[in-house]
Amino acid sequence: MSFKFNLSGLAAIYNESLRRSEPTLAFEIIHGRGRFVFMMFFSQEDNESKDRLFVQLRNTQVFLELKAYGSHRNGDFIIYFKEQDKEAIINELMLDGGEREFSFERFLEELNRQIPVELPLQSKLDKIREIWPQVAPNLVNVVDDADKTNLIGIKKLSKGKKPKDKTLRKLYIHTNGSAEVISNLIDALKTARVTLAWTNRDVDEISFAELMARINA
Numbered sequence: 001m002s003f004k005f006n007l008s009g010l011a012a013i014y015n016e017s018l019r020r021s022e023p024t025l026a027f028e029i030i031h032g033r034g035r036f037v038f039m040m041f042f043s044q045e046d047n048e049s050k051d052r053l054f055v056q057l058r059n060t061q062v063f064l065e066l067k068a069y070g071s072h073r074n075g076d077f078i079i080y081f082k083e084q085d086k087e088a089i090i091n092e093l094m095l096d097g098g099e100r101e102f103s104f105e106r107f108l109e110e111l112n113r114q115i116p117v118e119l120p121l122q123s124k125l126d127k128i129r130e131i132w133p134q135v136a137p138n139l140v141n142v143v144d145d146a147d148k149t150n151l152i153g154i155k156k157l158s159k160g161k162k163p164k165d166k167t168l169r170k171l172y173i174h175t176n177g178s179a180e181v182i183s184n185l186i187d188a189l190k191t192a193r194v195t196l197a198w199t200n201r202d203v204d205e206i207s208f209a210e211l212m213a214r215i216n217a
Contacts, residue, residue, distance in 0.1 A: 001083060002080040002081060002082050002083075003080070003081045003086065003104060003105070004078065004079070004080050004081075005078070005079055005081065005105070005108045005112075006070070006075075006076060006077060006078045006079075007053070007068070007077040007079060007108070007111075007112055007115070008075045008076065008077060008112065009112040009113060009114075009115030010025070010040075010053075010068075010072070010077045010115055011072070011073075011074075011075035011077070012115075012116075012117040012118070013025060013027075013115070013116060013117065013118065013119040014040070014042075014072050014073075014077075015073060016118065016119065017042075017119070018073070020121070022121055022124070023041065023042045023043040023046070023050075023165055024039075024040070024041055024042075024124060024128075024169060024172065025038065025039060025040040025041075025042075025119065025124065026038070026039045026123075026124045026127040026128045026131070027115075027116055027119055027123065027124070027127060028058075028127060029111060029114045029115070031093070031107070031110065031111055031114065032093050032094075032095075033059065033092075033093055033094040034057070034059065034089070034092045034093040034094070035057070035058035035059055035092070036055055036056075036057060036058070036092070036111070037055065037056040037058060037127065037131050037135075038053060038054070038055055038115075039053075039054040039055075039056070039128070039131075039135070039139075040052070040053055040054070041139075041142040041169070042072075043164075043165035043166065044165075045164055045165060045166055046142065046165070046166065048141045049139075049141060049142050051067055051068055051069070051072075052065055052066065052067060052068070053065075053066045053067075053068050053077065053079065054066075054135070054138070054139065056131055056134060056135050057088060057089070057091075057092040058092075059092050059094060060088065060091050060092050061134065062088045062091070062092065063135060063138045064085055064088060065138070066079045066081070066085065067079070067080075081104070081108075086104050089104075089107070090102060093107075120179065121179035121182075121183065122178065122179035124172070124179075125172050125178075125179055125182070128172050128173055129172070129173060132173050142166065142169065143166050143167070143169055143170050143173070144164060144166045144167045144170075145198060147200050148198035148199055148200045149170070149173075149174045149198065149200065150174070150198060150199050150200065150201065150202070150203050150205075151170075151171075151174065151175060151196060151197075151198055151205075151206055151211075152197050152198065152199050152203050152206060153196075153197045153206060153211070153214060154189070154194045154195065154196060154197060154211060154214050154215060155194060155195050155196065155197040156194050157193055157194060157195055161193065162190060162193055163186075163189050163190060163193070163194065163195035163196070164195065167195050167196055167198075168186050168189065168195070168196065170196070170198060171185065171186070171196070174198075175208075177208055181208050184212075185208060185211060185212065188212060188215050188216070189215065192215050192216075194215060196211075
């Protein structure tokens with residue numbers, strides 16, 4: 001039996017991310033003893049993940065993949081929690097046998113109110129970089145060529161093509177660039193209609209200044 005709940009608190013940061021052309025969410029909520037990292041990836045090209053809410057339970061190292069139904073722009077993130085989802089959340093909260101008095105509905109209502117209403121890009125970057133070593137095996141589809149993590153330069157695109165968010169998103173994960181620097185770089189790449197080149201070989205690290213120089217050459 002499933003439990004239906006609308007995590008409508010996601011609406012503000014979801015629409016904020018759309019306005020800023022940052023189709024990614026990543027943030028952590030601490031509730032009691034539980035630590036919950038929420039992630040969403042919703043670019044137009046994210047066919048397999050754009051309606052998915054991923055939750056990493058940090059105490060138990062359990063990864064939940066939840067489908068969110070409804071119009072997200074209008075505040076609907078309707079999730080049908082399965083019994084195993086509820087059990088995993090109870091375990092994460094480490095309730096010490098207090099499950100009998102535990103109200104899953106009240107927990108979700110409180111969690112929903114804890115969702116931030118603003119989410120700076122730098123906060124997203126920091127959280128993704130922190131959590132990525134644990135969640136990467138479950139999120140191979142949210143980036144292109146997940147095994148290629150070393151940035152080597154830029155690549156020209158054929159006429160009519162534009163850089164893919166699933167490639168640019170790797171800047172969030174596999175570089176140390178600040179939010180401002182990464183935003184400027186992504187804007188430059190989109191304007192020039194070039195993308196990034198990555199490899200799985202060991203290479204010398206390329207600077208963001210050198211990347212900008214190559215884009216503008």
